[in-house]
Amino acid sequence: MAYVVTENCIRCKYTDCVEVCPVDCFYAGENFLVINPDECIDCGVCEPECPAEAIFPDSDDRATPWLEVNSKYAAVWPNITRKIDSMPDADDWKDKPGKEAMLSPEPHKD
Ligand code: SF4
Numbered sequence: 001m002a003y004v005v006t007e008n009c010i011r012c013k014y015t016d017c018v019e020v021c022p023v024d025c026f027y028a029g030e031n032f033l034v035i036n037p038d039e040c041i042d043c044g045v046c047e048p049e050c051p052a053e054a055i056f057p058d059s060d061d062r063a064t065p066w067l068e069v070n071s072k073y074a075a076v077w078p079n080i081t082r083k084i085d086s087m088p089d090a091d092d093w094k095d096k097p098g099k100e101a102m103l104s105p106e107p108h109k110d
């Protein structure tokens with residue numbers, strides 16, 4: 001079992017989630033975060049902290065299409081363990097559907 005970051009995280013980067021994770025298993029891309037399913041201990045603490053309601057347990061149907069995305073990018077993006085500034089237009093994109101095509105494969109850069 002693991003928790004999974006899904007579409008609504010795209011273009012947000014609020015990163016409230018990373019501050020509460022006890023095992024630091026979030027990884028950051030240019031405009032999206034993922035959870036490493038091999039490191040997540042399934043504690044569920046991050047789920048209610050996400051303002052975009054983008055995190056679901058892998059048993060939830062909404063997580064299923066994103067499982068592979070989280071595994072794939074957790075292997076290549078840098079680990080993130082502290083809160084950073086959200087994207088400048090994050091509030092404009094929050095809750096907007098159809099963001100999947102905007103997912104950048106590029107890693108986060110400080
Ligand atoms: S708090 Fe939610 S929307 Fe923000 S970076 Fe974490 S998973 Fe993504």
Ligand code: SF4
Pocket residue numbers: 002003020021022023024025026035039040041042043044045046047
């Ligand atoms: S469920 Fe727990 S261990 Fe997994 S990503 Fe969320 S806070 Fe981290």
